[in-house]
Amino acid sequence: MFQSQVDRPPAAHWPTYVVDQGWADFTAEDHAVWDLLFERQVDLLGTRVIGQFLDGIDLLRLSHPGIPELGELNAMLTSRTGWRTVAVPGLVPDPIFFAMLSERVFPIGNFIRTRDELDYLEAPDCFHDLFGHIPMLAHHDFAEMVEHVGRLGVAAIAAGHGERVARIYWHSVEFGLAREGEELKILGAGLASSFGEAHFSLESETVERLPFSVERAVNTPYRHDVFQPRYLVSGSLDQTVADVLALSPEELQAD
Numbered sequence: 001m002f003q004s005q006v007d008r009p010p011a012a013h014w015p016t017y018v019v020d021q022g023w024a025d026f027t028a029e030d031h032a033v034w035d036l037l038f039e040r041q042v043d044l045l046g047t048r049v050i051g052q053f054l055d056g057i058d059l060l061r062l063s064h065p066g067i068p069e070l071g072e073l074n075a076m077l078t079s080r081t082g083w084r085t086v087a088v089p090g091l092v093p094d095p096i097f098f099a100m101l102s103e104r105v106f107p108i109g110n111f112i113r114t115r116d117e118l119d120y121l122e123a124p125d126c127f128h129d130l131f132g133h134i135p136m137l138a139h140h141d142f143a144e145m146v147e148h149v150g151r152l153g154v155a156a157i158a159a160g161h162g163e164r165v166a167r168i169y170w171h172s173v174e175f176g177l178a179r180e181g182e183e184l185k186i187l188g189a190g191l192a193s194s195f196g197e198a199h200f201s202l203e204s205e206t207v208e209r210l211p212f213s214v215e216r217a218v219n220t221p222y223r224h225d226v227f228q229p230r231y232l233v234s235g236s237l238d239q240t241v242a243d244v245l246a247l248s249p250e251e252l253q254a255d
């Protein structure tokens with residue numbers, strides 16, 4: 001059973017973290033940086049990312065020039081899968097983040113990197129959040145899976161095991177790889193939105209690539225500060241979704 005709304009801890013009061021996107025305050029340079037990042041990343045990815053990601057870009061018209069306005073984006077996204085985006089000023093704490101996911105709300109940084117720092121980010125900006133994460137939230141099954149991760153996260157954090165769900169999130173939604181037929185593809189947003197790590201994750205001969213399972217994900221640490229030393233590879237997008245959806249909060253918290 002999932003926690004009900006009334007059982008959630010006070011820290012799950014995520015709306016206090018939401019700010020206005022301030023879209024009208026983005027400068028012409030901000031929009032130009034978005035366009036540069038978008039064009040560069042689409043070229044870089046080619047078909048190295050799973051097809052559903054590219055479908056999401058088309059469905060949500062993310063190739064439209066300029067930083068997306070969240071209201072316009074939500075009109076498309078919410079009608080498709082019930083997800084919506086909200087603007088936040090930076091990283092939100094894990095309890096808030098997973099509470100948002102559990103309600104099909106995805107936080108988007110209300111800022112974009114500068115041209116001088118195209119490849120360096122202290123905190124995820126709106127390019128990472130929108131380009132990396134939002135296309136897959138247009139996919140019905142993946143959208144359901146991410147909501148489930150949110151519910152797992154709320155329960156796991158309440159039980160003192162937040163790191164377990166953070167690792168599942170990391171090795172699937174953020175840095176997962178998946179097979180598509182015979183080919184190895186990018187699944188995770190952290191890879192799809194990274195100029196350096198996208199090719200590295202697929203082509204480096206110095207990293208480990210291990211089969212994805214929920215158990216392995218829970219027991220595999222990750223790095224925030226450097227490219228990943230190992231990636232978990234799912235048999236398919238459908239397998240990732242099925243494996244994560246099959247996990248109950250009780251199983252996740254069991255020692």
Ligand SMILES: [Fe+2]
Pocket residue numbers: 124128129132133174189190
């Ligand atoms: Fe992310």
